[in-house]
Amino acid sequence: MDALTQTVLNCRELGVTGVNRALRQLPDGSSVLIAEPRGAHNIGVGMMGKWDITVDGNAGYYLGGLCDGPNFTVNGSVGWGVGENLMSGLIRVIGNASESAGASAHGGLLVITGDASLRCGISLKGGDIAVAGGVGHMTAFMAQAGNILVGGDAGDSLGDSLYEAVIYVGGKVKSLGSDAKISEMTATDVAKVKELAAAAGFDHIDAENVTKVSSAKTLYNFDALKNQRY
């Protein structure tokens, strides 16, 4: 098959299982259009390869979850857990994302051109997330590694119980979560923000003027006598 021709898989006709099975059968590098997704859950999960997948409309939970490699473009909004546990690849949502976007992602880049809801980047394990708009509360809860760039404002309890992940916020931070602190932007941070913004295709980020949030590391080891606050 010519890699330049786009295969069309109709989600209404094939169902999600049919679409996912057909996707796996296409040669690596194929270009695919998933038509009529109609908010279906689990589109394109568990794909290991470099397909180029366009989802033509809104998708439900876990779009592109458990994937290693593919590039997704979603022309619409997505439900919970977009790109959950992503290992590598790019997911670009031209719309908004519901809760737990990029949960536990180990690698890859998740781009949201609108807003992301609660717990964006929860348990993040090395992946990168770039949200053009704002993020809801408890964003980056227990995030372990990776970077989150937020173009707009961040909700309450940002970075609660953070480990080594880092958050950059272009707008206002409503409040910080336990053990999160605002830290100084270094030259490396500025470079990282520029790199993320460029990869995401954002031109509204002033890399020198973002707020960096990282772990204060006061909860790394238990100590009942230190009045640790959780």
Added chain:
Amino acid sequence: MDTQAGVPERLEPERQSATFPLEVIHRIQTMSQTGRYEIRGWGAKRRVPNFDDLTFVTASVSRYPLEGYRERCDTKTVLGSRFASKPLELDIPITIAGMSFGSLSAHAKDALGRAATIVGTSTTTGDGGMTKEERAASKHLVYQCLPSRYGFNPHDVQQADAIEVVVGQGAKPGGGGMLLGQKVSERVAGMRTLPVGVDQRSASRHPDWTGPDDLTIKIAELREATNWEKPIYVKFGATRVANDVKLAIAAGADVVVIDGMQGGTGATQEVFIEHAGIPTLPAVRLAAEAIREVGKTGEVQLIVSGGIRSGSDVAKALALGADAVSIGVASLIALGCNASHYFKDGEEHDATADYLALGTSPGHCNRCETGRCPVGVTTQDPILTERLDPEISKQWVVNYLKALTMELTTLARACGKSSVHNLEPEDLVALTIEAAAMAKVPLAGTSWIPGHSF
């Protein structure tokens, strides 16, 4: 009075307080001195109603037994036949429970995996993901999807033989995992994406779903990612058993795993271990009834764990409705946990002093959380790890699993069953009123099931 001042003529007989026995006094002293509550390994240590409180009413004139050692008594066990195109087919209904690399040493995991493969049963990963060694050692490997998602990898999802979505465990239903800094070695930290030496507190909730409706979608996601081939288990700590089982079935589980309050752990708060969850005995009956009530008996399988030690425990769990059991602590004891000696370089060495250094002795140890296991089972220390010879320990686990199976079939044959799965509640009576009420079998010598008949 002609005795010396201050020395009483007669000593009062020593009387220990039932409310404040020595153990409680000791605990209060520790808390007041350190400000710490106890964190430890293993499961509940106090006595709770258990399978010992039941006995079999084996064959007599009205039911005839099978010949021991001659007539066949089948132990084959199929798990995941509801939706998975490749269900697990095991030779025995006794599986090895989820225990992580990190909590357990690499040698211990390897020995368990190879032993399970030899007897034809499954092992289960734990927090921190799947190691190459473990995949290679275990023919049937169940891959846990835990709230922490440490080391969770879609490639491992696809090379697992079944997936277990862990909602909770018996030792700490409602709590996340815990691995103290001394066990977070470089390899463990790397697998979990954590800084070395951090006191790791795993999440207690899944990051990407909450509630039964989400669970339905999560299970569907795992099925899609595995092409509907692998059985999906859902594991709970035994609390609100009937509701949890029904919700898991509604969400599309193939297998439900219920871990009673005696279930063990590598490390958690003692208060959690002893004071949360219900015992395995009522849990198995509640779960089996829930499956029956939704009409899924035989379609959805039930695995029960938490304090299973003997073939009689297995037989009783199966009679009350389980399709299989899981063993954790018992398998570690078979590996050498709590033994006074260990074998290294073909020689036996005394480990008593090392137990003493942990403030304990062989037979009383529950200090897995320290990472200083005297016999190399639950440690990441390179020297201590060498105290577990995977070859010798593997054989001990094989012996133990075979002996358990023999005990199980002995009882099943005596009840006249040609398959251990034909054991039924009618084969049992209870020795205590509590057990009669919880297992819903009559008190021995009566027809009385408390709460059901008079």
